[in-house]
Structures are given as C-alpha cells and as structure tokens.
Amino acid sequence: MRFLLDTEQRAFAESLDAMLTAAGTPAVARAWGRGEHAVGRAVWARLAEAGVFALAAPEAYEGVGPLPVELAVAFVELGRHAVPGPLVETVTATVLLAGLDDPGPAERLLPALVSGKAMATVAPAPGSYALDGDAAETRLSLDPAAGGLRLAPGHGPVRPSLDPARRLTHLSPGGELLAPHAPLPHALTWARLAVAAQALGVGLSLLDRTVAYVRQRKQFGVSVGSFQAVKHRLADAKVALEFARPLVFGAAVTLDPVDAAAAKVTACEAAYTTARTALQLHGAIGYTAEYDLSLWLTKARALRTAWGAPAECRDMVLSGGGRRR
Amino acid sequence: MDLARSPADEAFRAEARAWLRAHVPSEPLPSLETEEGFAAHRAWEAELAADRWSVVHWPTAYGGRDAGLPRWLVFEEEYYAAGAPGRVGQNGVNLLAPTLFDHGTEEQRARVLPPMACGEVVWAQAWSEPEAGSDLASLTSRAVRTAGGWLLTGQKTWSSRAAFADRAFGLFRSEPGTARPHQGLTYLMFDLRAPGVTVRPIGRLDGRPAFAELFLDDVFVPDEDVIGAPGQGWRVAMSTAGNERGLTLRSPGRFLAAADRLLGLWQERGSPASARDAVADALIGARAYELFTHAAASRFLQGTPIGPEASLNKVFWSEYDIALHETALDLLGEEGEAADTGWSEGYVFSLAGPIYAGTNEIQRDIIAERLLGLPKGRR
Ligand SMILES: Cc1cc2nc3c(=O)[nH]c(=O)nc-3n(C[C@H](O)[C@H](O)[C@H](O)COP(=O)(O)OP(=O)(O)OC[C@H]3O[C@@H](n4cnc5c(N)ncnc54)[C@H](O)[C@@H]3O)c2cc1C
Numbered sequence: 108m109r110f111l112l113d114t115e116q117r118a119f120a121e122s123l124d125a126m127l128t129a130a131g132t133p134a135v136a137r138a139w140g141r142g143e144h145a146v147g148r149a150v151w152a153r154l155a156e157a158g159v160f161a162l163a164a165p166e167a168y169e170g171v172g173p174l175p176v177e178l179a180v181a182f183v184e185l186g187r188h189a190v191p192g193p194l195v196e197t198v199t200a201t202v203l204l205a206g207l208d209d210p211g212p213a214e215r216l217l218p219a220l221v222s223g224k225a226m227a228t229v230a231p232a233p234g235s236y237a238l239d240g241d242a243a244e245t246r247l248s249l250d251p252a253a254g255g256l257r258l259a260p261g262h263g264p265v266r267p268s269l270d271p272a273r274r275l276t277h278l279s280p281g282g283e284l285l286a287p288h289a290p291l292p293h294a295l296t297w298a299r300l301a302v303a304a305q306a307l308g309v310g311l312s313l314l315d316r317t318v319a320y321v322r323q324r325k326q327f328g329v330s331v332g333s334f335q336a337v338k339h340r341l342a343d344a345k346v347a348l349e350f351a352r353p354l355v356f357g358a359a360v361t362l363d364p365v366d367a368a369a370a371k372v373t374a375c376e377a378a379y380t381t382a383r384t385a386l387q388l389h390g391a392i393g394y395t396a397e398y399d400l401s402l403w404l405t406k407a408r409a410l411r412t413a414w415g416a417p418a419e420c421r422d423m424v425l426s427g428g429g430r431r432r
Numbered sequence: 433m434d435l436a437r438s439p440a441d442e443a444f445r446a447e448a449r450a451w452l453r454a455h456v457p458s459e460p461l462p463s464l465e466t467e468e469g470f471a472a473h474r475a476w477e478a479e480l481a482a483d484r485w486s487v488v489h490w491p492t493a494y495g496g497r498d499a500g501l502p503r504w505l506v507f508e509e510e511y512y513a514a515g516a517p518g519r520v521g522q523n524g525v526n527l528l529a530p531t532l533f534d535h536g537t538e539e540q541r542a543r544v545l546p547p548m549a550c551g552e553v554v555w556a557q558a559w560s561e562p563e564a565g566s567d568l569a570s571l572t573s574r575a576v577r578t579a580g581g582w583l584l585t586g587q588k589t590w591s592s593r594a595a596f597a598d599r600a601f602g603l604f605r606s607e608p609g610t611a612r613p614h615q616g617l618t619y620l621m622f623d624l625r626a627p628g629v630t631v632r633p634i635g636r637l638d639g640r641p642a643f644a645e646l647f648l649d650d651v652f653v654p655d656e657d658v659i660g661a662p663g664q665g666w667r668v669a670m671s672t673a674g675n676e677r678g679l680t681l682r683s684p685g686r687f688l689a690a691a692d693r694l695l696g697l698w699q700e701r702g703s704p705a706s707a708r709d710a711v712a713d714a715l716i717g718a719r720a721y722e723l724f725t726h727a728a729a730s731r732f733l734q735g736t737p738i739g740p741e742a743s744l745n746k747v748f749w750s751e752y753d754i755a756l757h758e759t760a761l762d763l764l765g766e767e768g769e770a771a772d773t774g775w776s777e778g779y780v781f782s783l784a785g786p787i788y789a790g791t792n793e794i795q796r797d798i799i800a801e802r803l804l805g806l807p808k809g810r811r
Contacts, residue, residue, distance in 0.1 A: 108502055110438050110726035111734070116433070168657050176433050318804050333809040335793075338800035345799055353723030354716070360435050369716040421712035425703075428695070 110353070110360075112180065120159075120180045126153060127188035133399040139191035140271035144242050147192055154181075154190075157225020163201045167210075170201070175297070175359040179304040183355075186308020186378075189402040192270040193228040193239040195305065195414065199298040200227035201245050203256065206290035210261035212258075212411035229298075230259070230278045231414075232348060238277030238413075241265055248278045249289060257282040270405035271396075295316065296358075296367040298414045303355045303370040306410045310348045310378030313385040313403050317341065321388055331388070340384045347377035365427030372420035375411040382407035390421055435726065436500065444499065445506045451483060452514040461517045463777065465640035470554075470596040473520035477551025487525060494541065495549030501729050508685035515689075523592065524548045524555030528601050531619070531672040535660040543656075544621070555651045556594035556624065558602030558646055559669070562587060566794050568603075569613040573648065575604035575620060580652040582606070584622060587647055590788075594644035597634040599623050603665045617665035621657040623729065628652070638771070638780045682749045684722040688758070690778075691718035694760055697775075701763050710759040717752045724748070731747040743795040750785030750792060757782045 112120075130150050139147040154160065162178040164170020172178075178198065185194055201220055204213040221224035225247035230237040233252075240246055240262030248259045259278035266275040318341060321332035331337055351374040358366035382404045386393045393400050411417065437445075461476065462469035480486035481495055489504040490496025499507065519525070530546065532541050547553040564571040573586025584604055594600060600622055607616030608639070624631055628651040633641040660668035691714045695717060698711045724745070757779035761768035764775060771777075786792040800806045 108435055108441075108726060109730050110433060110435060110723065111730040112433060170498055173763050209746065314804075317805065322806065329809075330807050332800075332806040335797070335809055338804075338806050338809070339793070339796040341804055342747070342796035342799035345743050345804060349741075350717075350720045350724055350748055353727050354720050356433060356727075357435065357719070357723040360433055366719070369719055372712075373720060418709070421709055421716075424712045424715055425695075425708065428714075 110356070112176075112356075114176060116180050119177060120184055123154075123157060123159075123181060123184040124187070126157065127184060127190065130188075132188040133192055133402055136189050136191045136272040136402050142241070142265070142274070143378045148243075150190060150320070151192060152223045154185075155221070157181075159185075160197060160201070160223055161221045163205075164197045164217055165205050168205060170205075170217070170319045171222045173362075175300060175357065175362055178297075179300060179355055179359040182301045182304035183308040186305035186310075186406075187312040188333075189272070189309070189312070189406060193226050193237075193243050195298055195301040196228040196238050196243070197226055198301050199229050199294050199414075200245060202297045203229070203247060203249075203289050203291070204285075206293055207286045208288075209258070209286060211287040220245065228276075228278075229294075231295070231298075236266075236275040237262070237278050238276075239274050240278055241274060246278050246282075247285075248280075248282070249291060251291055254288045255284055257284055263307065268405075268409055270409040272402065272406065274407050277350050292364060295414070296362055296364045297365040297373040299364075299420070300355070300358050300362075302353070302410055302414045303351075303374040304357065305368070306371075306374040306378040306407065307348065307351055307355050309403050309407050309410065310344070310351070310374070310381040313378070313381045313400070313407065314344050314348060316342065316400055316403070317344075317381075317385040317388050331418070337388055340388065341418040344377075344381040344384050347380055351377040363427075365424055368415065368423035369419040371415055372417050372424070375407075376417065378407040379411050437506065439504055441503055441586040444503050445510060448485070448488075448507050448510045449514070451485060452510055452516055455479060455483075456514045456516045459517075460774065463640060464520045465593065465638075465642035466519055467596055467641075470520060470593065471643065472640075473517055474551040474554065476517050477519070477521050482551035486521070486551070487529075490529070490545070490549065494545035501647045501733060505685070505725065505729065507767060508683035509688060510685070512683075512685040512689035513692075520593065521548060521551055521554055523557045523597075524553070527557055527672060528555050528621075531601075531659060531668060534671055535668045539656065540659070546564075553599055554593070554597045556591045556597040556600040556644075558588040558591050558594070558622075560588065560590045562589050563643075566674040566791055571603060571605060571615075571617070573602075573604050575606040575618050575653070576606070578652070581652055582618070582620065582658070584620065585626075587645065589645040590634075591644050591646055592788075593642040594624060594631055594646060594723065595642050597624055600646065601659070603669055606662055606665075614666040616661045616663050617669075618757075619665035619668045620653050621659065622648075622651055622653045626651050636780075637783065640776070646784040676745060682753075684718065684725045684747070687721050687749070687752065689716040689754055690753075691715050694756055694763075697760055697763050704763070707759055707763055710755065710762075714752075714756045714759060717748075717756070721752065722739060740798050743790075743798040744803070746789060746795045747786075747792050747799070750782075750789075753782040753785050754779075 135146045159181045161170040162172045162174045164172050225244040228237040228243035229249045246259040248257045260282040261279040263277040268275050324331045354370040354373050358370040461472040464473040486494045486497040488507045492498050501665045561571050575582040603617045606618040610616035628649040630647040632645050634643045694714050760775040
C-alpha cells in the first residue's frame with residue numbers, strides 16, 4: 108500500500124500549475140462568462156497538449172487512459188485556477204463514448220476531444236442542463252429511461268449561472284442515435300470524481316488566497332490573521348479540505364461509485380464552507396465582482412449541485428452498505 | 433498510488449481475525465473506569481500478550497511482533513471489528529513507549545516495556561496540573577535533586593485511570609526561575625504507590641472514579657527513571673505529543689467499526705430519513721479518516737516524521753466521534769437516555785475528545801500558525 112502521489116504525478120501537477128498561472132486564468136474565466144470563447148479555447152488547447160483530455164480515453168482512441176489518479180491531479184489544478192468550460196463534461200463524454208459496445212461513435216468523435224480540437228457537453232437526463240452547449244461541438248443527450256445516447260443537433264438559449272463562468276443550456280431534442288444503451292453509471296463515477304477534484308482545487312485556492320489576504324490586511328494595528336476567531340475558521344477549512352483530499356484520491360484509485368459519491372459530497376461541502384469563510388474574512392472586498400476571489404466563490408456553490416446534489420450522493424453512500432473490503 | 437495490501441499483510445489479518453474470534457470475550461467487560469473493570473481489562477491485556485497481540489508494532493524483544501505500521505493498522509481494524517475490549521494500557525503504550533523508543537535508554541526500555549506490554553504495570557499520564565492545563569509549560573510541580581535521584585513535590589490532576597494504575601510519567605520543574613517556562617523541566621517516571629504519593633479519585637462526567645488527582649510530597653525517584661537529559665523535559669514531551677493527537681490514539685479501525693454499527697442501528701430502526709445525512713456522513717468520515725491515515729502512514733514510512741498535521745487528525749476525530757454518537761443517541765430516541773448502553777457510554781466518552789490531548793482550540797492555533805503560516809497572536 109502506498110497512498111501518496113508519486114514524483115511524476117506531482118511534477119504533472121506542478122507543470123499544469125505553472126502553465127495555468129502564466130495563462131492568467133481569471134481574465135480567461137471572465138471572457139468565457141461573456142461568451143467570448145477564444146482565449147478559453149487557447150487554454151483548452153494547451154491543456155490538451157499537456158495530455159489532460161487523453162487521461163480518460165483508452166489508447167484505442169488515441170488516449171493514454173484510463174488514468175483516474177492523474178485525472179484527479181489535473182482537475183485539482185483546473186479548480187485551483189478557476190479554468191472555465193465544459194471540463195467535467197468532456198471527460199464524461201469521453202468515458203461514455205469509449206464505453207459503448209459499438210466502437211463507431213468513439214472512433215469518429217473521440218480523437219477530436221482527446222486532441223482538444225473539440226469540446227463536449229452532456230445532458231445526463233432529458234430536461235437537465237448541459238454546461239456550455241454553445242461552446243461544445245459534441246453535445247450528448249442521455250435518456251436513461253429509454254436508454255438512448257444521442258448526438259443533439261443544437262442547443263437552446265444560454266441561461267446564466269450564479270457562477271458567471273458557467274453557462275447553462277438545454278440541448279435540442281432528437282438528433283442522431285449513437286447507442287440504444289449507454290454506460291451512464293460508469294461515466295457518472297468519472298464525472299463525480301472530476302467534480303470532486305475540481306471542487307477540492309477551488310477550496311484550496313480559496314484557502315490560500317484568504318490566508319494571504321488576512322496576513323497582510325491590518326486592522327486595530329495588527330494583521331487580521333493574528334485574531335484567533337479568524338485563525339480558527341481557517342483552521343477548520345484546512346481540516347475539511349485535508350480530509351476531502353484522501354477521499355478524492357481514494358475514489359480515483361478504486362473508481363468505485365460509492366467512493367466517488369463520498370468524494371463528491373465531501374469535497375464540495377469542504378469547498379463550499381471554505382467559500383463562506385473566504386468571503387467573510389475578506390470583508391466587503393470579497394463581495395465585489397471585480398475582485399478575483401468571486402470567481403472561486405461562485406464556482407464552489409455551483410459545483411455543489413453539479414453532477415449529483417449532496418442528498419443524491421449520500422444516498423449512494425448509504426446504498427453501498429458500509430465498510431467494504 | 434495504490435491501496436492494495438500485500439498478501440503477507442492479508443495473511444497477518446487472517447491470523448489476527450482467527451485469534452480474536454477465538455478469544456474476544458462474548459460479553460463486554462465492565463467499564464475500565466471502575467476498579468472491577470480495570471482488573472478485568474488487565475487480565476485481557478495479559479491474554480493478548482500471551483500470544484503477542486498486545487503490542488504488535490513493537491520489537492519482538494519487548495513483547496511485540498515487529499509488525500510495522502501497515503500491519504498495526506490491519507490489526508486495529510480487526511480488533512475493533514471483533515468488538516474487542518478497550519485498552520487499559522493505552523497511556524503507556526501510546527505515549528510513554530514512543531517516548532522511551534525515542535529518548536529512553538536501553539536499560540529503561542528493557543525494564544519498563546515488557547511489563548507494560550502484558551498489563552502487569554499500567555501507566556498513567558501525569559501532565560496536567562490545577563493551574564496548568566492548555567498552558568502546560570506553566571506547570572509548578574518540582575523535582576529537587578537529592579542523593580541518587582530526585583524528590584517530587586506538587587499536584588497533578590485529571591490523570592486518567594490513575595486511581596487504579598501502577599505508575600505515572602510527567603514533567604517537573606527542576607530549575608526554578610528559568611528565562612522561559614519551557615526550560616528547566618525534567619521528564620520523570622514515578623510509582624503511584626511510593627511513599628509521599630496520595631491518589632484522590634475524581635468522578636468523571638459519568639460518575640466513574642478512574643480519573644484522579646495526585647498529591648506528591650517529597651516522592652523519591654531514582655536517576656534511572658529520568659527520561660532524556662534533566663532540564664530537557666519539554667523537548668522530550670513534545671516530540672511524542674504528536675502520538676497522542678495522531679494516529680496511535682485513534683486508529684481508523686475504531687471508527688470504521690463504529691460507523692458500521694451505526695449503519696446497522698439505522699437500518700434496524702427502519703432507516704429513518706431524519707438521520708440519513710448524519711449516517712451517510714459517519715460512513716464517509718470513517719472512510720476519510722482511514723484514507724487520511726493511509727496517506728500519513730505512507731509519508732511516515734518514507735521517513736517523514738509526524739509533525740503538526742497531527743493536529744488536523746485530533747480536531748477531525750474528536751468532532752467526528754461526537755457527531756457519530758449523537759446520531760446514534762438520536763436514533764435510539766428515549767432509549768438513548770439510558771446510561772448503560774454501549775452507545776451512551778461511548779457518547780459520554782466522546783464528549784471529552786475536544787478537551788484532552790490538547791484542546792481543539794489549541795489544535796486550531798497550531799494548524800493556523802504552523803500549517804497555514806498565520807502570525808502568532810496573543811496567548
Ligand atoms: C477525559 C479526560 C481525560 C484526561 N486525561 C488526562 C491524563 O490522563 N493526564 C493528564 O495529564 N491530563 C488529562 N486530561 C486533562 C487535559 O489534558 C486538560 O483538560 C486539557 O489540557 C485542557 O486543560 P484545562 O482542562 O485546564 O482547560 P483550560 O486550559 O483551563 O482551558 C479552558 C478553556 O479555555 C480554552 N483555552 C485555553 N487557552 C486558550 C487559548 N490560548 N486560546 C483559545 N482557547 C484557550 C480551552 O481550549 C478550553 O476550552 C484529561 C482531560 C479529560 C477531559
């Protein structure tokens with residue numbers, strides 16, 4: 108048993124971190140929210156070059172996967188840098204397509220997703236939102252009751268999310284039937300793993316930014332970070348995030364749906380409570396859209412319900428029946 | 433990154449499981465916080481030790497199996513899953529023994545550890561004093577030099593199970609008037625039945641008497657019972673305090689077993705929706721703690737000592753333990769009020785978690801200052 112990232116995995120995280128820092132992702136996220144996708148696509152292409160979208164795709168379709176631990180490593184960085192776009196959805200689509208009995212749709216659609224030439228989005232049930240349907244070239248709609256996976260012909264109007272960088276769309280009905288049955292539960296496990304990792308990254312960034320802020324902000328003649336009430340809230344955020352982290356990587360190792368649900372609910376709750384703390388400890392400046400903190404604050408809230416609200420994930424945990432070994 | 437255990441570890445698990453199945457008492461022992469229960473638990477320690485299961489992680493020379501950290505974790509899982517009794521020797525095994533491994537002499541280890549391993553000598557921790565709780569370094573009990581050793585004078589308090597234990601370990605001020613309170617302290621072991629020691633039991637929240645205060649009046653301690661160098665007691669004590677907060681005090685096996693029992697209780701009660709989130713969170717929390725421990729153990733095995741991150745552990749398990757037991761009592765409803773069920777006893781015990789082993793307020797200070805790098809405030 109060796110439950111630690113290895114040197115290569117840590118180096119992968121560091122290289123993504125450096126690349127995304129250089130890319131200036133806050134400005135990218137703001138442009139994306141306005142519907143200007145060009146800079147976002149440029150970042151996307153560089154992520155693809157770094158191999159991010161190959162991690163969930165098998166070699167048969169030009170991928171290097173499945174490498175769920177590396178995927179979790181990457182998504183923590185995507186969350187830390189508030190990268191916009193249908194990131195989780197592209198991974199989910201990859202897993203869906205790669206899992207079909209008929210290799211045809213995967214052969215046709217996956218290479219473009221792996222290489223970053225195309226983005227994908229997924230509406231997991233009829234009537235549910237598909238993130239960034241206006242930006243994605245590959246739009247998948249699922250009808251779990253009827254069991255079909257379709258390539259949607261278009262999308263409806265964009266509805267803003269409370270995270271300005273998330274653009275909600277409905278997919279147009281009909282379209283080409285890709286498969287009568289799609290392996291949704293397995294894709295859902297990957298989706299939840301990716302959201303959990305992204306949320307962990309969002310939470311870690313909120314904590315880092317807040318620690319830096321309270322260290323330099325002075326009131327009553329001292330740094331705000333020397334007040335115990337402030338310290339203890341940040342310590343609690345640290346505890347919550349550090350206990351979400353092993354769940355995320357544990358789920359990546361097992362790819363068990365129960366573990367993924369546990370990771371999703373815990374990482375999202377930790378990120379969300381960290382967001383509440385971050386806003387409070389920044390005071391009024393935290394409550395402004397101009398200040399970059401807002402990009403992470405609103406994402407923490409949105410991720411909490413994306414791909415399975417807390418209650419749904421907890422039900423999954425309970426259905427798992429406790430300790431499994 | 434992987435979570436698979438080696439076949440040899442799994443074989444060890446099977447061996448432990450078989451032994452526990454054959455030996456764990458079918459009826460729970462009386463509470464180890466009572467005189468009768470203490471004796472019964474001491475006998476259980478002897479039974480464990482006879483087949484070398486009492487301290488599996490220790491070297492074989494002192495009664496262990498040299499099993500290593502991963503197998504210790506496996507053993508703990510099996511131990512708690514089997515519903516085996518609480519460990520009356522835990523203060524010695526978890527706190528004094530690591531101190532002796534790091535700072536003791538070979539003579540001390542050979543003399544102290546084997547009788548500790550079999551419950552023949554049960555140890556109490558004598559750190560707190562009436563005026564020195566969170567601010568432990570403000571302690572005033574004295575150790576004064578005398579021929580061949582030291583004379584201890586002062587008062588210690590809140591010493592768990594000291595009412596029935598044999599010996600105790602603690603810090604004493606051996607150089608009065610040092611510039612800083614952490615200086616001039618000496619770490620000593622002493623006999624609770626030595627002349628000059630008065631032990632006064634204190635009823636805990638549940639009324640059980642095993643807690644005690646100790647009055648020391650010129651109690652003689654030979655030089656051989658000083659751990660580390662005289663005057664260096666703070667350093668010796670702090671280098672092992674991480675054990676108390678960290679994993680040896682609360683192995684994940686305990687919470688995995690408790691969460692399983694809680695799930696069983698919830699299902700038995702018709703899976704009421706009102707407790708659904710709390711039960712799910714108990715299952716998730718046990719898994720999180722298990723995996724966090726695996727990560728900590730992996731780092732430790734790579735040579736990184738357990739540092740201030742033990743404080744994350746302490747805050748997590750102590751709050752988790754209370755939440756888990758509160759959920760159980762809520763599920764039991766009216767029955768939860770009855771003081772003699774396992775759940776209610778566990779609940780009352782869990783309430784102390786955020787207080788002992790360094791209060792959670794102190795742990796949060798450590799997390800904020802040493803892990804997050806926030807400035808020190810006023811203490
Ligand atoms: C069940 C149980 C078993 C114990 N067993 C042992 C034992 O075997 N041996 C032993 O030596 N001791 C033992 N203790 C004692 C324990 O270690 C102390 O209770 C603990 O260190 C706190 O000290 P105190 O009780 O004096 O509280 P105080 O230090 O007086 O603290 C009172 C309150 O003030 C808070 N506080 C204090 N300082 C600060 C600060 N700087 N910032 C913020 N808040 C602060 C504390 O967190 C606490 O909430 C045990 C205690 C319990 C409850």
